[in-house]
Amino acid sequence: MKIQGKLFIWLSVFLLIMAVTYGVWSREPVGTTALVLSFGLAIMIGFYLAFTANRVDAMAQDNKEADIADEAGEVGFFSPHSWQPLSLALGGAFLFMAVAFGWWLAYFSAPLLLIGLFGWVFEYYRGENRTQ
Known part of the structure; x- marks a missing residue:
């Protein structure tokens, strides 16, 4: 989960830079607001993932030597027939x-x-x- 947290935090930095750049150059409030809100969403997700990564065990994606098959297994239970x-x-x-x-x-x-x-x-x- 550490890598996802870092990815979202870097995405939020990028979105903040783009929001400021777009807001200064275009002076258009709707697009700037959308970029600022996207920054807020990305930083919340990134902070949550980075915060919870410290409390859960390391996953295979956190190990650079891991194989694809290391994360294989049951994903969850899905109801076979549900209305x-x-x-x-x-x-x-x-x-x-x-x-x-x-x-x-x-x-x-x-x-x-x-x-x-x-x-x-x-x-x-x-x-x-x-x-x-």
């Missing part, structure tokens, strides 16, 4: 459509979005006494 992402996607799509068609659509999309979100988070949490 929750569909509900979440439909709720999000209707919520973004509310910006174009009217805010009244947000009242219908918010429950669908919340059902998808809570369903996905608590999909495999059923309690200790659950019978199969």
Whole structure:
């Protein structure tokens, strides 16, 4: 994780230099604001990755002598059949459509979005006494 932290910190330095250069030369506030916000996002991510790199074990990417296969293994658990992402996607799509068609659509999309979100988070949490 150390290398990712360094990459994002160097990216934030580059974005800050570009924001100042663009702001001085163009005097255009929208692009300058976008570059400054990109700098803020990159420095937050870089600081978080550099901060957490000190608290986790060294990974294979931190070792210059490591092989590609050193990081091989299980990535995580992915649900084989879940309807929750569909509900979440439909709720999000209707919520973004509310910006174009009217805010009244947000009242219908918010429950669908919340059902998808809570369903996905608590999909495999059923309690200790659950019978199969």
